[in-house]
Amino acid sequence: MRRFLQIFIFFALSSSLFSQSVDFERPEGWAMAYTTASSLNLGQMAPRNIVPGELILSTELSSIPSLSKEQQKVGFNGIKDEDLNKSPVFGRIRISYGLPRNITAEISFTPPFEIDGAKPENLWGLAFSSPFIQQEKLNLGMRIFMIRGDVKADVTCSKDVAAITPYAPGNLSGCIGISNDVLTVDHHGVEASIVFNNLGKKITPWLSVALVRMEPSVRVDAPLQYGQEIVDIYSEGTTQTLSLGLSYDFKESHVFNVSTSYTPLDVNRPVSLGDRDSFWNFSLGYSFILK
Secondary structure, eight states: HHHHHHHHHHHHEEEEEEEEETTTTTTHHHHHHHHTTTTTTOSOOOOOOOOTTTTEHHHHHEEOOOOTTTTEEEEETEEEOOOOOOOOOEEEEEEEEGGGGGGEEEEOOOOOOTTTTTTEEEEEEEEEEEEEEEEEEEEEEEEEEEEEEEEEESSOOOHHHHHTTTTSSSSTTTSSSSEEEEOOEEEEEEEEEEOOOTTTEEEEEEEEEEEEOOOEEEEEEEEEEEEEEEEEEEEEEEEEEEEEEEEEETTTEEEEEEEEEOOOOOOSSSSSOOOOSSSSEEEEEEEEEEE
């Protein structure tokens, strides 16, 4: 009888594709939102004056805070451990081009470098920005942005988990190999900024608030002892992000940028935790202006 049940479960799992929509504040939805927040296509620096045809080449590297073991318990509505601590950083390359009417068009791309089992794939962004009010002491700017793309990672069955005997402590899901999970971090939004002009020509502090619509999803593709688990999980929600930055024109056509961003996130867990569930990171950037 036991053998029959094992065979039945094997065929049921290996031949089925489950789809599930989860609430944005459910543990699975929060985990997807947290990962998406690490890739937000926010401005590297506040909107600035640009002439048509001007080109700006930029690089950016931002931190991804690690999560506690309790925070990573997000599977099955917060009872299953997942390996969410992958790459500690997120990077991208930006190319900005000056359009008429003082509008900057920007394309960004994250190189497909694999770090600790996580690898971006076809992760690109698009944005348009412009300073629309300019005064002696401060400027106001606006930016609209979007990102499309995926991140592959062994979240469900990591290398360390797969090395443990199936159903033993540390591998209660029965992983027999590394999973090939794919997280989609699609989002779009609008960002308003205030630029302060009273610190001279070289140093420019700025403050921005972004309203972001996230539409993340994940496909779980995990090899288990009794079949291949394939599950699609979807979520969607709106977040706000507050950013504070500083741009330093240290040399003609060379700009150094430093900023920090905070995205409030809530999660309904089976057990309340004292850990911070919101996303807060720091970014460093460098821009070269071709005039």
